[in-house]
Amino acid sequence: MTYIDEFPTEAKIIRWHWGVAFAALGIGGLFGLIQALFRTGYFRDALPITAAEYYTVLTAHGVLLALVFTTFFICGMFVWALTRSFDRELHDARIVWAGFASMLLGTVLATVAILNGFAPGLPFSDSSVLYTFYSPLKAHPAFYIGAALLIVGSWVVGADYFLTFREWRADNPDSRIPLQAFMVLTTWIMWYLATLGVAVEVVFFLIPWSFGWIETVDPLLTRSLFWFFGHPVVYFWLLPGYVAWYTILPKLAGGRLLSDPLARVVFVLFVLLSTPVGFHHQYVDPGISEGFKAIAMTNTMMLLLPSFLTAFTVVASMEYGARRRGGKGFLKWLRSLPWGDPAFAGMALAGLMFAAGGFSGMINAGMNINYLIHNTIWVPGHFHLTVGTAFALTAMATTYWLYPQLTGKQLQHRTLALIQPYLWFIGMTLMSNAMHRGGLAGIPRRTAEPIPDGAGAAVFDPVFGTVSEIQLQIAVGATLLTTSLALFLIVVTGTWLSRPRAGALRVNGDIPDALSGPEDSPRVLDNLTLWAAIAVLLVAIAYGFPLWSMVADGLLSPGSAPIPV
Numbered sequence: 001m002t003y004i005d006e007f008p009t010e011a012k013i014i015r016w017h018w019g020v021a022f023a024a025l026g027i028g029g030l031f032g033l034i035q036a037l038f039r040t041g042y043f044r045d046a047l048p049i050t051a052a053e054y055y056t057v058l059t060a061h062g063v064l065l066a067l068v069f070t071t072f073f074i075c076g077m078f079v080w081a082l083t084r085s086f087d088r089e090l091h092d093a094r095i096v097w098a099g100f101a102s103m104l105l106g107t108v109l110a111t112v113a114i115l116n117g118f119a120p121g122l123p124f125s126d127s128s129v130l131y132t133f134y135s136p137l138k139a140h141p142a143f144y145i146g147a148a149l150l151i152v153g154s155w156v157v158g159a160d161y162f163l164t165f166r167e168w169r170a171d172n173p174d175s176r177i178p179l180q181a182f183m184v185l186t187t188w189i190m191w192y193l194a195t196l197g198v199a200v201e202v203v204f205f206l207i208p209w210s211f212g213w214i215e216t217v218d219p220l221l222t223r224s225l226f227w228f229f230g231h232p233v234v235y236f237w238l239l240p241g242y243v244a245w246y247t248i249l250p251k252l253a254g255g256r257l258l259s260d261p262l263a264r265v266v267f268v269l270f271v272l273l274s275t276p277v278g279f280h281h282q283y284v285d286p287g288i289s290e291g292f293k294a295i296a297m298t299n300t301m302m303l304l305l306p307s308f309l310t311a312f313t314v315v316a317s318m319e320y321g322a323r324r325r326g327g328k329g330f331l332k333w334l335r336s337l338p339w340g341d342p343a344f345a346g347m348a349l350a351g352l353m354f355a356a357g358g359f360s361g362m363i364n365a366g367m368n369i370n371y372l373i374h375n376t377i378w379v380p381g382h383f384h385l386t387v388g389t390a391f392a393l394t395a396m397a398t399t400y401w402l403y404p405q406l407t408g409k410q411l412q413h414r415t416l417a418l419i420q421p422y423l424w425f426i427g428m429t430l431m432s433n434a435m436h437r438g439g440l441a442g443i444p445r446r447t448a449e450p451i452p453d454g455a456g457a458a459v460f461d462p463v464f465g466t467v468s469e470i471q472l473q474i475a476v477g478a479t480l481l482t483t484s485l486a487l488f489l490i491v492v493t494g495t496w497l498s499r500p501r502a503g504a505l506r507v508n509g510d511i512p513d514a515l516s517g518p519e520d521s522p523r524v525l526d527n528l529t530l531w532a533a534i535a536v537l538l539v540a541i542a543y544g545f546p547l548w549s550m551v552a553d554g555l556l557s558p559g560s561a562p563i564p565v
Helices: 008-040 051-086 093-115 141-171 179-211 219-230 232-252 260-273 290-302 304-324 332-336 342-365 367-373 378-407 414-440 467-497 528-551
Strands: none
Touching (some): 008 093, 051 093, 051 141, 051 179, 051 232, 179 232, 179 260, 232 260, 232 304, 232 342, 232 378, 260 528, 290 342, 342 414, 367 414, 378 467
8 A cells, every 4th residue: 555545635645745846956957067068168159147147047057946946845745754653644734725825925035036137027126135134135026925935834834744743643652753753843843043133134124124114234143043053954955855865765775764853853953953064154244253153163073973973873874774785895885885776876866966065165165275175166166065965955855756656656767766876976076176276276156257266276187177177067966966957857757647557566655664663762862852952052142142243233224343252
């Protein structure tokens, strides 16, 4: 029996969320190719955009992929994880539908506002303020209202997660929270806390400012409120990937998760440490004391711990599965893993790429060395490894395994599905590697014009390569990524349009129990209220004094002096 047989309403909810997510993925991915080719100078004259419209493309690419695709996919995936692990329907599906409607309306408003950069005749004015929407760039009110509706909609969806948990807890007062449900709930606690910053920024400052109700806003304050949200959103992207790596990947490898308690510890650590780190995006901002920047750096480095724990646990779980399949030797067991399964291959390659992203992230987090790569193309090279692969490729791989269970149909075009993750891995290796090298050579980010081959990077040749070599590698990598994305959409569309076949092989959606179960861990790990309270306290310590120094001279007065630490 597949998931759709047991939970038909929830399966429909997931399909609608994923439908919007994949539409945003397709459009945003196309914009990404246009952006890469235009900026690198390849086929520049044939592309249907000008240098001014490049920033419209850049904004649409970032918003549709980093906010819309991720949020819709995660909301849908978590409906599956929660109901499957609780083995019960949602508390009230109408609440989730209401959240979906809010997110969809917000997406339409923000997208129309952005795309008006191509055609000024549209109802809303241009809103090419990039994914990092803080002052002094100003968008149309429709953009900010759309962003607010997207976030509020996700809050509404999450509310039904907790109402479902409350019902389950009433029926199971002494039971440990099932692992997948625990992961969903802790992720959403972090999400509620992290989005408070951007909600305050948008609702209390940017919307009134865009309407002209207030004349000025404090750029440092709105920037700080954005990054209060802007870094923990990275973990909002990554934790659903962790859900798949901890629960689905060991099954696909032919084994079981090594440790349920360790997985719980990892998610608790992310609840505690994800939000008080945003100032590491503001090392060059003079209005923030160096002491608070150092606190953010320390907190960011602490986040390496759950990442390393995850690497150990997931790899050990894969090895256990490989050896059950007959794998031998120190590393030869890797050959016994099911690399011919597109779901497994996608998740495993995504995890490998995330390891590389973790190392480049350590550079971003360090105060001194960050100055070398700040606002260079190194930064998009890094987050294309995280959200662009660790999340995106895991989401595609999860779809290959879960979508047949949501539709009752077999996965179509399996050969294309198998090629797709490997093509993505190759394309991202080329593009991200070139971006990291380019960042070390000083190539800036967020510029429409291609950088001429010359003084800036030639000095580093042959270690980092010339600019022309870097630009070509980015263009080739982006083309391969877009081709891989097209293959994914063909597979999903073909599966959606296919008809269920009698006697077709049904996907087994059971998740095996971990080798070390929840009974091996202290019950305090399941005390969600405790961890939420500690997380709030840590955020108050990290952000309380700096934010107070910014507003001490008035909420709308820019340039407040930092308090010394």
